[in-house]
Amino acid sequence: MSQRTVTRRYAAALYEEANANGVLEAVDEDVRMLLESLDSNRPLVRVFESPVIPQDKKDSIVRELLGDRVEDLTVRFLRLLIRKDRETMTEAILDQYQTLRDEQRGIVDAEVTVARPLADETRTTLVGVLEEKTGKEIRLHLHEDADLIGGLVxxxxxxxxxxxxxxxxxxxxxxxxxATLSENALDDGA
Structure with a gap:
C-alpha cells in the first residue's frame, strides 16, 4: 500500500472518530499545534523516526508530552500510530488531515510566485479572481522570483x-x- 493511501486512510479515520465523538474542532486545533511543534522541534521528529527508540518509550513520551494538553482522542490516535509502526508518517498523516478538513471547508492553497511584491489592493483582487475561478476560499501563499521578470505563476x-x-x-x-527553421528549410529546398 502506498504511503499516500496510508496517510489518507489514517487521516480519514481520525476525522471520522473526531466527528463521531463531537470533538472535531478540538482535534483540528490539536493537529495544527502538533504540526507547528513538529516543524519547530526537529529532535521530536527524530524521536518518532528513530528505529532505535522502542515503541513503549515513544508511547510514554506522547503520553507525558501531550497527556492533558490535547484531546484524549488525539493522544490515542498518536499512540495507535506508534503501535501500528506508522509513527514515521505522523507529519504526513496530520498534513493529510488538514488537507481533508480544508477540502470540507472549501479552502484551497494557492501558491503564487511573482517577480516583485504585490500591493495590498492587487493581492485582494488576485484572491477574489482565484476564488471566483475555483469556487473556493483561497489561502494565498506568495513567493517572489525576480527571474519571472513580470506576471505570475x-x-x-x-x-x-x-x-x-x-x-x-x-x-x-x-x-x-x-519559424527560422522553417524558413531555412524552404531556402534549402529552393
Missing part, C-alpha cells in the same frame, strides 16, 4: 497557470526558432 493543487513574462518570452523564442 499560480499553483492550486495539481493545476498550474503560468502568466509570467519569462514563460511568454520562452514561448515566443520557441515560435521564432520554429
Amino acid at each position: 499560480v499553483r492550486i493543487g495539481d493545476r498550474v497557470f503560468d502568466a509570467s513574462v519569462r514563460s511568454q518570452l520562452g514561448a515566443l523564442h520557441d515560435r521564432l526558432r520554429e
Whole structure:
C-alpha cells in the first residue's frame, strides 16, 4: 500500500472518530499545534523516526508530552500510530488531515510566485479572481522570483497557470526558432 493511501486512510479515520465523538474542532486545533511543534522541534521528529527508540518509550513520551494538553482522542490516535509502526508518517498523516478538513471547508492553497511584491489592493483582487475561478476560499501563499521578470505563476493543487513574462518570452523564442527553421528549410529546398 502506498504511503499516500496510508496517510489518507489514517487521516480519514481520525476525522471520522473526531466527528463521531463531537470533538472535531478540538482535534483540528490539536493537529495544527502538533504540526507547528513538529516543524519547530526537529529532535521530536527524530524521536518518532528513530528505529532505535522502542515503541513503549515513544508511547510514554506522547503520553507525558501531550497527556492533558490535547484531546484524549488525539493522544490515542498518536499512540495507535506508534503501535501500528506508522509513527514515521505522523507529519504526513496530520498534513493529510488538514488537507481533508480544508477540502470540507472549501479552502484551497494557492501558491503564487511573482517577480516583485504585490500591493495590498492587487493581492485582494488576485484572491477574489482565484476564488471566483475555483469556487473556493483561497489561502494565498506568495513567493517572489525576480527571474519571472513580470506576471505570475499560480499553483492550486495539481493545476498550474503560468502568466509570467519569462514563460511568454520562452514561448515566443520557441515560435521564432520554429519559424527560422522553417524558413531555412524552404531556402534549402529552393
